[in-house]
Every structure is written in C-alpha cells, then in structure tokens.
Amino acid sequence: MSHVADYEMVVGLEVHVHLATRSKLFSPAPVHYGGPPNHFVHPIDLGLPGVLPVLNGRVVELALRAALVTHCVVHARSIFARKNYFYPDLPKGYQISQFEDPLATEGWMEIEVEGDSGVAIKRIGITRIHIEEDAGKSIHDSAIAGGGSHVDLNRAGVPLLEIVSEPDLRSPGEAGAYLRKLRQLLRYLGVTGGDLEKGQFRCDANVSLRPRGQSELGTRTELKNLNSFRFVEAAIAAEAERQAGVLDAGGGVSQATMHFDAERGTTRVMRLKEDSDDYRYFPDPDLIPLQIAPEQIEAVRQGLPELPEVRQARFEVEYGLPRSDAVLLSGTRELADFFEAALRGYGGSEGAKPLANWLSRDVRETLAEVDVELDASALEPAAFGRLVRMVVEGRVTAANARPLLTEMVRAGGDPEALVREHDLEAVSDRGFLEETADAVISDHPDMVQQVRAGEDKVLNFLMGQIMKRTQGKANPAAAREVLVKKIRG
Amino acid sequence: MDSFTTVQEQSEALRAGAVSSTELIKTALARAEAYAPLGIFTALRADRALEEARAADVRHGRGEPRSPLDGIPIALKDNLIQEGEPCYCASRILEGFVAPYPGTAAHRLVDAGAIVIGRTNMDEFAMGSSCEHSAFGPVRNPWDPSRTPGGSSGGSAAAVAAGIVPLAIGSDTGGSIRQPASFCGVTGLKPTYGRISRYGLVAFASSLDQIGPLAHDARDCALALEVLAGRDPRDSTSLPHPVPRYRETLDGDPAGLVVGLPRECFEAEGLDAEVLARVQEGVAELEKAGVVVREVSLPHTRYAVATYYLIAPAEASSNLARFDGARYGQRATATSLGEMYRRTRSEGFGTEVKRRILLGTYVLSAGYYDAYYRKAMQVRTLLRRDFEQAFGACDAILLPTAPEVAFRLGERSADPLRMYLSDIFTVSANLAGVPALSVPCGFARGLPVGLQLMGPVLDEVAPLRLADAFQRRTDFHRRRPPEPA
Numbered sequence: 001m002s003h004v005a006d007y008e009m010v011v012g013l014e015v016h017v018h019l020a021t022r023s024k025l026f027s028p029a030p031v032h033y034g035g036p037p038n039h040f041v042h043p044i045d046l047g048l049p050g051v052l053p054v055l056n057g058r059v060v061e062l063a064l065r066a067a068l069v070t071h072c073v074v075h076a077r078s079i080f081a082r083k084n085y086f087y088p089d090l091p092k093g094y095q096i097s098q099f100e101d102p103l104a105t106e107g108w109m110e111i112e113v114e115g116d117s118g119v120a121i122k123r124i125g126i127t128r129i130h131i132e133e134d135a136g137k138s139i140h141d142s143a144i145a146g147g148g149s150h151v152d153l154n155r156a157g158v159p160l161l162e163i164v165s166e167p168d169l170r171s172p173g174e175a176g177a178y179l180r181k182l183r184q185l186l187r188y189l190g191v192t193g194g195d196l197e198k199g200q201f202r203c204d205a206n207v208s209l210r211p212r213g214q215s216e217l218g219t220r221t222e223l224k225n226l227n228s229f230r231f232v233e234a235a236i237a238a239e240a241e242r243q244a245g246v247l248d249a250g251g252g253v254s255q256a257t258m259h260f261d262a263e264r265g266t267t268r269v270m271r272l273k274e275d276s277d278d279y280r281y282f283p284d285p286d287l288i289p290l291q292i293a294p295e296q297i298e299a300v301r302q303g304l305p306e307l308p309e310v311r312q313a314r315f316e317v318e319y320g321l322p323r324s325d326a327v328l329l330s331g332t333r334e335l336a337d338f339f340e341a342a343l344r345g346y347g348g349s350e351g352a353k354p355l356a357n358w359l360s361r362d363v364r365e366t367l368a369e370v371d372v373e374l375d376a377s378a379l380e381p382a383a384f385g386r387l388v389r390m391v392v393e394g395r396v397t398a399a400n401a402r403p404l405l406t407e408m409v410r411a412g413g414d415p416e417a418l419v420r421e422h423d424l425e426a427v428s429d430r431g432f433l434e435e436t437a438d439a440v441i442s443d444h445p446d447m448v449q450q451v452r453a454g455e456d457k458v459l460n461f462l463m464g465q466i467m468k469r470t471q472g473k474a475n476p477a478a479a480r481e482v483l484v485k486k487i488r489g
Numbered sequence: 490m491d492s493f494t495t496v497q498e499q500s501e502a503l504r505a506g507a508v509s510s511t512e513l514i515k516t517a518l519a520r521a522e523a524y525a526p527l528g529i530f531t532a533l534r535a536d537r538a539l540e541e542a543r544a545a546d547v548r549h550g551r552g553e554p555r556s557p558l559d560g561i562p563i564a565l566k567d568n569l570i571q572e573g574e575p576c577y578c579a580s581r582i583l584e585g586f587v588a589p590y591p592g593t594a595a596h597r598l599v600d601a602g603a604i605v606i607g608r609t610n611m612d613e614f615a616m617g618s619s620c621e622h623s624a625f626g627p628v629r630n631p632w633d634p635s636r637t638p639g640g641s642s643g644g645s646a647a648a649v650a651a652g653i654v655p656l657a658i659g660s661d662t663g664g665s666i667r668q669p670a671s672f673c674g675v676t677g678l679k680p681t682y683g684r685i686s687r688y689g690l691v692a693f694a695s696s697l698d699q700i701g702p703l704a705h706d707a708r709d710c711a712l713a714l715e716v717l718a719g720r721d722p723r724d725s726t727s728l729p730h731p732v733p734r735y736r737e738t739l740d741g742d743p744a745g746l747v748v749g750l751p752r753e754c755f756e757a758e759g760l761d762a763e764v765l766a767r768v769q770e771g772v773a774e775l776e777k778a779g780v781v782v783r784e785v786s787l788p789h790t791r792y793a794v795a796t797y798y799l800i801a802p803a804e805a806s807s808n809l810a811r812f813d814g815a816r817y818g819q820r821a822t823a824t825s826l827g828e829m830y831r832r833t834r835s836e837g838f839g840t841e842v843k844r845r846i847l848l849g850t851y852v853l854s855a856g857y858y859d860a861y862y863r864k865a866m867q868v869r870t871l872l873r874r875d876f877e878q879a880f881g882a883c884d885a886i887l888l889p890t891a892p893e894v895a896f897r898l899g900e901r902s903a904d905p906l907r908m909y910l911s912d913i914f915t916v917s918a919n920l921a922g923v924p925a926l927s928v929p930c931g932f933a934r935g936l937p938v939g940l941q942l943m944g945p946v947l948d949e950v951a952p953l954r955l956a957d958a959f960q961r962r963t964d965f966h967r968r969r970p971p972e973p974a
Contacts, residue, residue, distance in 0.1 A: 043590040049692075050592055054724075054725055084806075086810065282858070286726065
C-alpha cells in the first residue's frame, strides 16, 4: 500500500465548455444536440475547398462574461491560431483555437473547502481562458450499416471555451468543488447549458505529487475526458494513489496521458508524452485579430446578472430566509428568478418562507411526477405565489392546494379561478364548523376522553374526521380552534 | 464579330443588337475547341452557357441588361468555386468534386449576367509559374505553343490571349495573374489584399491570395473590378471600403502622376536585357504623356522571394490538410487510417504541391518556427514599410513584371529554385498587400513583355489610370498571336 498522505497532491484542471449560442463558432449552422448525424453542418464545418470562417459575435459576448466572472484580465487583442493535426473528425486538418495570445489570463475563483477549522474560502487561480472550435465525433461501431468507422460532424465547429486553472487544487474534493462552482457560475451567466451528458462541460485533470514541504512541482500526468464530477474526483484519487506507489518504490512518474477505468477505479497509461504531436500552431490568416474595446468589456460587465453567492446573501438578509433555503433557492438562476417572481405574486416578503417550503418540497415533487423542468412547465410564478398565499390565509387547505398545483404545472391557470371551479374554497363559517365538530365529538366519545386526558395526538385523528366530513374544505386552523374549545372548554 | 474585341466593345454590340449573346458564346466555344491542343481549359460548360446566353438575349431584347457584363463570355480559373460546377484546382485529389455552395466572386459575376464558358487550367493548387504542374497536362502559350503561358493562372491568360473570352478570372498569390499576363500579352490585375472576397477561392496561401481579372486592357480590368470588389461578410479579411467607379477615373491623361522606379529591381541579376529595354521604352512613353518619373528604393525586396517561400508554403501546408480523402475528392483504398491518408495524398498531389507542403510543414515545426516563419513575418513587415515609404514619394511604382519572356516548357521543371526566381518582381506586392497590374509593353524575340504598375493599399486607381493612358498611346495589347493551324 502506498502512502499518498506522505505527498502533497497538486491538481490543475482544464475545462472545456460549450457556449450556449444558437449557431456555431465560425459558421451559420445551428448548434443542435442529438440530431441525425451530419444534418447540422454548413460547408464551413465540412472544410469544403474555398470556405472561410467568420467569427460569431455572440461567442465573444459569452466568453467575456466568463472572463469577467473569473476576474481575468481581458486582452484588447487576441489571436486565433491553427492547431494542425490529421483526424477524420477534424474536417480542415486543423482546429481553430487561441494559442500565444488568448482572450483572457490571470483570473481567479473562490471555492469553499473543508479545513481543519471548518469550511474555509480558497482562491484558485485561472491561468487562461480561450475560445476554440469543437471537433466532430468519430463513431466506431460495427452495428452501423457497412460497419467500420463513421464520422458525425454535427458537433464540428460548436464554440468552446477552454478554462485552464493554476495547479492550485490540493485534493479530489477541491477539484470537485472547483468544477461545481465553475459550472454553477457559467450556467448562471447563460454562458453554457453545462449539461455533462451532452458534453457541454468536459474536464481534463493534471495531477502530480511532491513530498510535503517541497516547492518544486513533480512530474504530472493528464487525465482526459472525465465526464462526471464524481469520476473526476475518483480518477484524481486513483491517479494520486498510482503515482504514490511509483514514487514509494523509488521510481519516477513519466509524463503521460492517462485513462481512468471507472469500473476498476484505476488509471493506466494511454500514451506517453514523448509521442506527442507537434501541432505547428500559427496565426490563422483567414481571421483578423479579435479586438475588444474597453467599452465592450464595460457593457458586458454592466449586463452581468446578480451572482449566486450575492443573491444567496440577499435572500437571507432581505427575506429572512435560513441559509439552507437561501442556498437552495439561489442554486440556479431559473429557480432564483422563479422564487422572486412568485414572491411578487404573493405580494409581501412574509411569503418568502412558505414559498421556500413549497418550492423545496411540493413543487419539486410535482415537477418530478409530471416529469418536467421548472422553466419548461406551465406553472406561472405569480400564480404560484397567489396559490401559496391562499393556503397561508386559509382560503384553501394545503391538501386541496396540492392537486391544484399539479394542474397548474401541467396546464397553468389562475388559482382563484381553479379553487372556484373545483369548489375547494375552505370553509371558516363558525356555525358550520361547530355543527361538524359536534357530530364528530358525539361519534367518538372515547377519543374525546383521551384528548381531555392530554393526548394531543388523538386530536389529529378528530381533525381528520372533520376533514373527511367536509371533503377537506374546512379551514384547518379555524376547525381546530372550534374543536379544542368544545372538548376542553 | 471579331473575337478579339474587349468586354466593352462586346457589351456595346450587345446593347445595340449588333450581336447576340448566343453568337458570342458560340464563337467563344468554337475558339476554345480550335485551341484545344493548348490545354487551356479543364472543363467547358457549353450547354449551360448557351442556355444562359438565351436568357441574356431575352434581357437584352427587353433592353434590361443586368450590367455591362450581361451576356459576355468569361472563364474562371479552376480554383474558383462556382456552385454546381466541378472544381479540381488541376489536381487529381479533387477529381469528381462538384461545388455544392456559391463562391462570392463567381456569384457576383453570374449575378451581373456574365456567362462562364469554362474553367481554366492552372498549376495544381496555384503552385507554380508555368502551368506545367497540372493533372490535366500543361497549358501552352498561344504565341508559341512550345512555351509556357506562365502560371499559375496560365489558362486564364491564354484564354484571353487566344481571343476565346475577353475576360478571365485568375488568382494571384505571388504573381500568378501578372506573370502569365506578361507572358501572354494581356492585362492582368491583382487588387489590394482584401479588395475581393476570397470566399470560394480554394486557398493556397490565405494571407497572400487575391482574385483578379485578366483582360485585353486596363479598362476591362476596371470594369471587372467594379463587379468583383467590395466587402463580403463571408470573408473576415475583405475590406469594408467603398468601391470606386474605376472606369470613370480613366481619363487618359496621366500628366502630373509621379511614378517611382525601384532601383533594386532595375539592377536585379537575371533581368533579360531586352525585357529591360521594353520596360524602359514604356517608361519613356509615359514620360511623353506628362508622367513624372523618379527613383525610389525598396531595400527589402531582395529578401522577398525567400520570405515568400517561407510564408506561402507554411500556409499551404495547413490549407491543403483538408484534402485527406475523408469527405470528398479522391480516396485511395487502404486498410488503416494512416495508410489511407498517406496513399490518398501521395497519389493525389503532384510533386510541386508535395514539395511545398513539406517545406511549409518544416518551417512551422517546433524549434524552427521562430527561425523561419516568425522571421519571415517580421521581414514582411519591413517590406510593407518599404512600400509605405516609397509611396510617400510617388503615386505608383513601375517595374518589370517578370525578368524574362515566356520560357520553353520543360526548361525549368527540373530546377524549382530557378522557377521560383520568375516571381522575383511579383511576390513583393502580395507580401505588402498592395495592388499591382501587368500591361503589355512590347515584344522581345517575338514574345510579349509585361510592365508592372503597383499602387498603395486600396489605390487601384493610380495603376489603372497609368495603364489605361499607356494603352491609349500604344497598341501592344491589340496584337494577336497566330491563329491555330
């Protein structure tokens, strides 16, 4: 058994993010996932003779958001370069990327890490952010007609942002925290869909070990194409374990690209760096330098939405929400926006807590039942806010509100109208509630005795009987008050 | 109608109803047939051209021609994409490729009503100065079929020289329009880099390539430029500046224009004495018309050929990577991916193309990039400054187009370095991005000699005005090669 703990783990991450644009980086073809192969391509994506790339301006806007949120220095002038290599899913024989002069450098992002004295904030350096195009996909599947290898170029030319961190991460957990935070931020800013399964957020990890106290970095290996955060953490841990074994045995780590076998939880050498290609980078003469004016940077900065941690803090202070609710509600921009719109519909900040409760439980469950995402559902935030207010005011019971919520998620609708339509208005009429309570008391004399003896649980049974008699329409608070008064005097 | 007429003359005849487009196209096709042994075309589109001519005749009949080019026969170099037409770049590797999208230059010409009768032969992927490096066999010079028409737009130059079409479109990366124009006795213009969209031009060296016209005279080049030039959103390097009405600037009076003679070029080693004499006679002719002549200096031009042969192959090595057999064109049979690439490219590319890909791959390689490519780009900057400085003292620069007249086929094919030196006077304009044209200025040993005029960036007007004034005073551009036997 090796002794990973004897070493300091040094991890740097390279993240590739698909930018959420309608069309590709250099062509007007739409960005589309899951379509039939080679249907979402333009002559530019196919690398036909005579075509030329034209930069999609939206890409620059999104890239600038990412650069600003990670506190990077945005360069007034960056250069697109060609990275030359042959592969069938690379139609031009080169990838257009940025090399010597990237869009942005020298940024940072803060993550929360578990320290000896609880949770601490750690700043992770961002080395660079640059824009590049994605390649197509090679499919090696004998099941496809004709067998052999096939190429799908739907992905070719999809805009990517490469975000390279400094080797500032010291554990698999830190790497995971960095990735989750980065993904949350970029999704918040609308920079990326961030869907890992669609390959919109991909990660390579550079891992090395060094004896504790040594400042010089050890030889690193690279883990490629890790497609879930759990895999990243497991792969880094496995690779560190492997390197510790090599070092413990007196050996040296070879610079290599590693493959992570998720089933076995081990890493193995995919290829050694000595065999690495010479990509013959040079500035792409088909593209002019990307010039970014200070005013453009300022305009993007002004347009940045409130960031998750700021919003979370505001939810706590402004609405008096507990931290756990604030974290949950600010987790994605869609949910946070929905919550605040619902609160406006509710018509008072006192609705924050009940709305948080409904969103964290009832809404989530209902969305799961209907199998729809919040932003794709028919649920109007303002209408939802009014529904919750009706529950709080006792105008409809929680039990009856739930099926209405389902209906609103499926088809939308106004809660007041729905309550009337289904005749679910809660009854608070004193005379009616007293009649019902009298009937329940005379039906269950034993239970009434137990309540008098102080068994409050039994009171719930009697409440249930009232609800049963009124088909759930009795205002629970009013009914309970009447019942208690009648039994205990 | 005389097939040697210019675009302007044919256009006037069409307007007057003295001739039909159908007749013009039939004559052009007949002459193309008669000149078939010269290897000028890689493909003719007779049926479609005649069909288009009938439509043009209807427009002329209604008195609604689209432009002065409406109904005029033209030819396109085989590296220019025209939608629905083959585009082989005279290479085996593109055999069978039919362009599925419109290229800007061809599209603008067709929109103006011009009728493409065929695609002209060239050096494979525009790499060469003799049209000997073609999968279709060499092009022969109409003035002497044992000689080269120059290259790489030799087919376009020969098509005009032979009176087949009054206008042919070529491309110029290091002299590929001007040197063949010089060798064939026609007028050829390489505009400012970025003046004409490259979308649809199969790239050789992207930072040097520029499309341009070859015609009988400067006026026709000006007309073609008006149609071809202008910003194209599909080409990021195309320039947004408004396009002048070039023809309106051709007043025939160049008096007061200052022409600079770069002393380095007139003293260049290997410059044929008779060529030099014709160029000097041309200078004297312009002086008679009131042009002021002074000496200028372009000190870095002696590095131009070396610089060019680093930058152009470097870009070419990358531009030609897409011809890999995976998606279009020819694919060799093989049992592995590596073998497929090797065999496809080994069999598909000719010797000169391979030589330049190897050269370019080498100069971009890690460890050599700084010494070669980066250094060449620095020299290019110095060269550009030479021109800026020289144009501070003159309106146009005048020099020979080529150091010689058309040489014999086969004479240089074994000596690439000597072949590269044919570009000695032309590559500088590409490296500096300035416009340059070649006009016929006489004959040496019975073969045409060209005189080159360069202007500052975006100033095609000065060289065109000078060329037009020169052609009003001379008739070299009206001389004709012998008719085919």
